[in-house]
Amino acid sequence: MEEEHLEPIAEISRRCFSKIYVFDWYENAGNMLKLFKQGKVVVRVIKKGEVVIGFGNLRSWPGGGWIDLIAINPEDQKQGFGRMLLADLKAKAKANGYWKISLIVSASEKAALSFYKRNGFVVVGEMVDQIKRGVNGILISCIIDYELHPNQD
Numbered sequence: 001m002e003e004e005h006l007e008p009i010a011e012i013s014r015r016c017f018s019k020i021y022v023f024d025w026y027e028n029a030g031n032m033l034k035l036f037k038q039g040k041v042v043v044r045v046i047k048k049g050e051v052v053i054g055f056g057n058l059r060s061w062p063g064g065g066w067i068d069l070i071a072i073n074p075e076d077q078k079q080g081f082g083r084m085l086l087a088d089l090k091a092k093a094k095a096n097g098y099w100k101i102s103l104i105v106s107a108s109e110k111a112a113l114s115f116y117k118r119n120g121f122v123v124v125g126e127m128v129d130q131i132k133r134g135v136n137g138i139l140i141s142c143i144i145d146y147e148l149h150p151n152q153d
């Protein structure tokens with residue numbers, strides 16, 4: 001992530017998530033850049049030519065890695081870009097030593113859940129989403145590499 005990605009990331013977030021929950025997406029993108037500069041989060045963008053059409057992030061979590069957001073511009077969805085971005089985040093997870101990655105999908109986001117299931121995630125259980133307050137969340141995980149599990153000899 002670079003400074004120049006702030007605006008497109010905020011705009012893609014606004015377009016993709018505003019219907020799901022209310023947030024200051026510009027402030028959120030700014031916070032993401034700050035954490036990225038501190039090495040606390042991986043942020044990846046995907047471009048068509050020179051135009052940023054999507055992004056995703058990944059950070060450390062006690063049980064491996066955690067994805068907060070993945071989004072592809074509405075007009076660029078269903079062309080395989082989401083899968084490419086997720087594959088890239090999985091590679092980053094492996095490079096960072098995360099044996100699995102997890103995230104919460106809102107119970108109402110059926111298309112997102114289907115997308116993740118097709119890309120190797122399984123449902124772990126239900127949990128309250130602390131960010132999207134009041135929304136039922138479905139916790140999903142994908143094992144990246146069991147060799148990286150902390151209990152391995």
Ligand SMILES: CC(C)(COP(=O)(O)OP(=O)(O)OC[C@H]1O[C@@H](n2cnc3c(N)ncnc32)[C@H](O)[C@@H]1OP(=O)(O)O)[C@@H](O)C(=O)NCCC(=O)NCCS
Nearest residue numbers: 016069070071072077078079080081082083112114115118
């Ligand atoms: C979820 C999201 C990131 C997926 O991105 P995407 O670019 O549409 O993902 P893909 O194109 O790789 O796959 C999406 C679907 O399109 C289909 N598809 C992929 N390439 C295709 C093509 N060339 N033609 C037709 N369909 C295609 C895939 O089979 C897939 O189907 P599935 O969802 O039933 O598995 C995107 O829909 C999004 O940004 N949604 C809003 C934000 C969101 O909910 N994010 C997830 C929670 S953080």
